[in-house]
Every structure is written in structure tokens, then in C-alpha cells.
Amino acid sequence: MGKQMTEMLKGTLEGIILAFLAARPAYGYEITAWLREQGFVDIAEGTVYALLVRIEQRGLVDVEKVPSEKGPPRKxxxxxxxxRGDLEEFxxxxxxxxxRLAQLKQGGR
Amino acid sequence: MGKQMTEMLKGTLEGIILAFLAARPAYGYEITAWLREQGFVDIAEGTVYALLVRIEQRGLVDVEKVPSEKGPPRKxxxxxxxxRGDLEEFxxxxxxxxxRLAQLKQGGR
DNA sequence: TACCAGTAGATAGTAACACTGAATACCGGG
DNA sequence: CCCGGTATTCAGTGTTACTATCTACTGGTA
Incomplete structure (x- = not known):
């Protein structure tokens, strides 16, 4: 999709993924597939991995390597x-x- | 406010300003003041002006210089x-x- | 065997956007 | 005459998502 979506995802994509991880642990490939199901068809795989690295470095997640039946081990x-604290803030x-946006859309102040 | 807000504003701030301009013409200083009233207290003035330059260059707005009683002429x-087309897309x-986010928040899906 | 598709992750380089901080310009009042 | 309020501009920075590519492992098939 458009550039608008790309820009809007900045800041929100992280929250989306944190919210997903709040429900249950998951690995990158899985998250990407889920995002596509949700209609975010144009989110690049690389984007998700990069984001996961960032949130790991900031200490928001715990990581475990799990061997996969197919392909390399999953993180x-x-x-x-x-x-969870960060997610709440989000x-x-x-x-x-x-x-604010809802008010704006109603033409109201 | 936090970094989260800063990142989330990417992409949305433009929409917010377009929506404001849809109601009535305005100049930069005025828009900044209005944003502060709305609770966006930490949006830098420079940010608004930069954004206005961008949307002007993309041809989404018409510009008119109007002399001010106080200070330099207003744009x-x-x-x-x-x-208006861009705003609709937004x-x-x-x-x-x-x-999507509402569904996620409900723990759904 | 050799090759390909599917699964899984990493990374270098790029563009867009909001922020910081400062500078400029104009007016009126103390 | 300088200071505070109005109004705009600009150079430099950091964060983020994208593109494109590379590695690695498995199973199926020609």
C-alpha cells in the first residue's frame, strides 16, 4: 500500500507486535505471517526481524532458541x-x- | 511526552494538519498554538513549519501571504x-x- | 545427485519524518 | 533602545520502515 501507511506504521508497528506477544510467545516468521493475515500485506519480512532485534536490545522481551522441524532454529x-510496561504506555x-483524531473527524474541535 | 508519541505522530501529524485546514485556512503559528491547546504540548514549532513546506511542495495546499499587524507576514x-483527496486517503x-488495533486491544484474534 | 520451494533469520544501505536549536524579521511598550 | 511576543526558516540529528540480498536448514523431485 501507500506511503501513508508506511509512515503511520512507524511507532505503531512496534505496539502491534508487543500486543501480539502479550497474548502468547511467537517467532518472527510467525508474526509476519499473522500480520499478512490481518491485512498488512505489504510489511516486509526484514522489517519485522529488525523490529524484533530492537525490542530485544531494549530488554522488552525474553528470547529462547527453539529447534524447528523445518529450517533453522526459531527465535x-x-x-x-x-x-508489558511499554505496551501499557503504548x-x-x-x-x-x-x-484527538476522532474529534477532528467529527469536524468538532 | 515520550518517544512513543514522537514516533506515532509520523504520518498522522500530517493528517491532523490537513484535517484542520479542511475546516478553514490557517497559518503555521496558529496551527502550532491550536495543537498545544489540543494537548500536543510538545510538538516543536519547527516541526509544523517543516511539515507545511512539505505539503506545499506536494501541491496539497494553496498559499497566500497576508500582512500581519504584529510581526512578519503570515503564510x-x-x-x-x-x-482533500489526500485527506480522504488518510x-x-x-x-x-x-x-486492527481495536481488535488487538480486545485480546481478540 | 542436483536443484528447487518453503521455512527462518540477518544485514547493509536508503528515504521519510519529527526533533533540537538557532537565526531572522517585525512590532509595541517599558 | 532593548525586550517580549508574533511569525518563519534552516541545518543537523535520531528513529523507523523499506529494499534487496545473503545465509541456513529441510524435504521433494527430476
């Missing part, structure tokens, strides 16, 4: 306490934004 | 047809994102 990420920020 | 921006993209 399974699970949200830790720091990650929802707060997101909530503020959606509220 | 008043008004949304044109191209801008709402579509935004709608898609909010829908």
Missing part, C-alpha cells in the same frame, strides 16, 4: 515485565491519539 | 482539491489501522 520471543499514547 | 495555507488508512 521465540516472549513479553517480559518491561515489555495503549495510553494510542488512546490519546485516537481520541 | 496562510488553504486545502485544495489534491489536499482517513481510510487511519480507519484501517484503528480497526
Amino acid at each position: 521465540v520471543y516472549s513479553l517480559n515485565d518491561a515489555g 495503549w495510553t499514547t494510542w488512546g490519546f491519539l485516537t481520541e | 496562510v495555507y488553504s486545502l485544495n482539491d489534491a489536499g 482517513w481510510t488508512t487511519w480507519g484501517f489501522l484503528t480497526e
